[in-house]
Structures are given as C-alpha cells and as structure tokens.
Amino acid sequence: MKPPKNCPQEYTVDKPAGLLEFLLRTMTGMSRNSVKSLLTRGAVSVGGKTATKHDTPLLPGVTVSVAPPDDPRHIDIAKHLRIIYEDEELIAIDKPAGLLAIATDREKTETAYHLLTEHVRRENNKSRLFVVHRLDKDTSGVMIAAKNERIKLALQDQWNTLxxxxxxxxxxxxxxxxxxxxxxxxxxxxxxxxxxxxxxxxxxxxxxxxxxxxxxxxxxxxxxxxxxxxxxxxxxxxxxxxxxxxxxxxxxxxxxxxxxxxxxxxxLLEIRHPFSERLLVFQSDTPKDFLALF
Missing domain, CATH: 3.30.2350.10 (Pseudouridine synthase)
Structure with a gap:
C-alpha cells in the first residue's frame, strides 16, 4: 500500500555514501538539478534533521526523508528572497546579494528565476515565468518578472518609456x-x-x-x-x-x-503598466549593514 501523498518519502541507507550521491541513485525519476534543488530548499532531512549539504555523509541504516511535493519546503522562497508584489501578470521581488538572477553554465537552480518558476507552478504546473530585467549577482534589491509572454514582450519593447x-x-x-x-x-x-x-x-x-x-x-x-x-x-x-x-x-x-x-x-523602481497605464511603485529599504557603516 502506497503512503498518502502528503507524507514524506523515506529511504533507508544501505551503504556509506554522500547525500547527493545517495539521492541520485535512489530517486531515479528526477534530474540532478531537481535533486540539488530539493537540498537547497531544505526539503531533505537525514535522521530527522534538515540537510542541505551535498556531501553530508550517510551511514547504513540512517533514514533519509524527502518532503512531499505540496510541502512548503519545496518552495520555501522566503529563505532566498522576498516577494514585494504579485498579481496575475507580474511579480516584484527583493533579491538578496549573492543570488543569481538567471542560470549560468555553472549554476542552474540557485537563481531567482528558478525559485520564482517553482513558486508560480504551485498553482499551475504549466505556468511559465519571464525575467524582464536583471540585477548583478552581488547587487541586491528590486527586480521584476512577467508571468506571461504578452506582458514580457510589452515591458521589454517599451522599457525605457515605461x-x-x-x-x-x-x-x-x-x-x-x-x-x-x-x-x-x-x-x-x-x-x-x-x-x-x-x-x-x-x-x-x-x-x-x-x-x-x-x-x-x-x-x-x-x-x-x-x-x-x-x-x-x-x-x-x-x-x-x-x-x-x-x-x-x-x-x-x-x-x-x-x-x-x-x-x-x-x-526603487517606478514603472507604468504597459496595458492599464497604472503607475506601479516597488521599493526595498536600504540594507541595515549599509547604514551601520555610518
């Protein structure tokens, strides 16, 4: 009998291994990036304690648990960034320093784009997300993304005017x-x-x-x-x-x-909505550590 959908999946370690290695071997239906993403979001626990490091050592007999798909840990976006505003077309976030806006050759999942895509797919697994503009990895603050291609194209085509x-x-x-x-x-x-x-x-x-x-x-x-x-x-x-x-x-x-x-x-980002012409104002406070220098 299969466990209920809202119960975590549990696996017993059969031989010494690193956590990522074990999950890749055990969760055969998931890609490497998807498994790494589970670790990043804190959806994996070892012996009852959350584990996020890929090389966490596992010994035989230890239980590894993976939170179910509808568990908040799968999309614990608050650990990585703050959503300032969201409607049916736009999302504005407060991106922390150190988080990539989009994927690179070296990093695919630790990005604002990846986190927000998982967020919107909570309601509809076919939802898409489009990055409209970017911030450097080491720059923090306001960044917006589009939830459909129509507004994405409108924003990009008229960015300097809007x-x-x-x-x-x-x-x-x-x-x-x-x-x-x-x-x-x-x-x-x-x-x-x-x-x-x-x-x-x-x-x-x-x-x-x-x-x-x-x-x-x-x-x-x-x-x-x-x-x-x-x-x-x-x-x-x-x-x-x-x-x-x-x-x-x-x-x-x-x-x-x-x-x-x-x-x-x-x-601060003040932008005119391309269709309603409503002025949208998105703000993020000056980081406290900036102020502490003075």
Missing amino acids: VQTRGYTAVSEGVFREKSGTVTSWLKETKTHFVYSGSRPGDGREAVTSYEVIRESAAYSLLGITLGTGRKNQIRVHMSDLGHPVAGDKKYGARTDPLGRLCLHAG
Whole structure:
C-alpha cells in the first residue's frame, strides 16, 4: 500500500555514501538539478534533521526523508528572497546579494528565476515565468518578472518609456568633494565583459547617472543614485570614474570590502503598466549593514 501523498518519502541507507550521491541513485525519476534543488530548499532531512549539504555523509541504516511535493519546503522562497508584489501578470521581488538572477553554465537552480518558476507552478504546473530585467549577482534589491509572454514582450519593447524612476543606494569609498552631481559618459565593453567609459562623446552607448551624498564618514559615502539610462554596470563605472568606486567592487577599483559584498542596492523602481497605464511603485529599504557603516 502506497503512503498518502502528503507524507514524506523515506529511504533507508544501505551503504556509506554522500547525500547527493545517495539521492541520485535512489530517486531515479528526477534530474540532478531537481535533486540539488530539493537540498537547497531544505526539503531533505537525514535522521530527522534538515540537510542541505551535498556531501553530508550517510551511514547504513540512517533514514533519509524527502518532503512531499505540496510541502512548503519545496518552495520555501522566503529563505532566498522576498516577494514585494504579485498579481496575475507580474511579480516584484527583493533579491538578496549573492543570488543569481538567471542560470549560468555553472549554476542552474540557485537563481531567482528558478525559485520564482517553482513558486508560480504551485498553482499551475504549466505556468511559465519571464525575467524582464536583471540585477548583478552581488547587487541586491528590486527586480521584476512577467508571468506571461504578452506582458514580457510589452515591458521589454517599451522599457525605457515605461520606467519612470530607477533609484539605487550605494556605499562608495572616500568623501566626495561635490555632494551631488550627474555623470555622463559613453560606455564600451571589452571581450572579457569589462565595461568602461569611452575617450570621447559618442564613443560607445550614452550613460547618465545622478548621485547625491546622503551620509558620510571618514572612509565612506552613502549615496542616493538615480539612473538616467540603464546601461550595464553604469553605476559601478561612473563611481570609479569619479575616483570613488563602490565599496566591495574590486573589478572597478575598490580597495576595501567592508561587508563582503558589492555595496549596491536597487531600492526603487517606478514603472507604468504597459496595458492599464497604472503607475506601479516597488521599493526595498536600504540594507541595515549599509547604514551601520555610518
């Protein structure tokens, strides 16, 4: 007799093995990425204790339990990110630093896209999700995704018209002589994906960044930043151009890393809905560890 659907699946270890190795061998109907995702979400327990490490050692006789599909652990999205807003067409999230927006060659499941896809498939396993714009892995803050292709295409086709405000908070190294200003340059990108300002107007894609110093200490400045354009890495490049790279941004010249992360946060996105024309305002508070530096 099969156990009820809402009961966990239990397996008894027959020989010494690592947890991931054991699950792959035992759960033959699941892909490697799906099994890894179970571990990431905390849906697997060993001897009654949640286990997330792939190399957790297993000894013969130990019981490994996997939560059923409708168990909240399968989609414990709150452990990874916060949903700010959701309706039948859009999801806005507060992405933490360190979480990829989309998959890479090396990482398929530890992404905002993967987590949100599992979230929407809770109600309908055929649901799809579309990333409209991205944040760098080490940038935290507001990011939106579309729940159907119609709105995804509308947002992407009209992005620059629909977006009313994109606001960021950054911690930059040093003290600014000019407490506010606007930086304009033309950005270019090397084959190794390093973005830099061209040597003359028109030499690259125009990028406009406005900043204002909110707080300062002897070592750092807390900035409120508004984008006039949405070019790749433009804040990081422009702060470096000013001689005040974003703290933690070794790629663009930072000498310090006070928080073990890139100190850049997408705090505000105001966007006009492409069909209803309603103004949607999504916000995320400045990280407390940013403020603690001042």
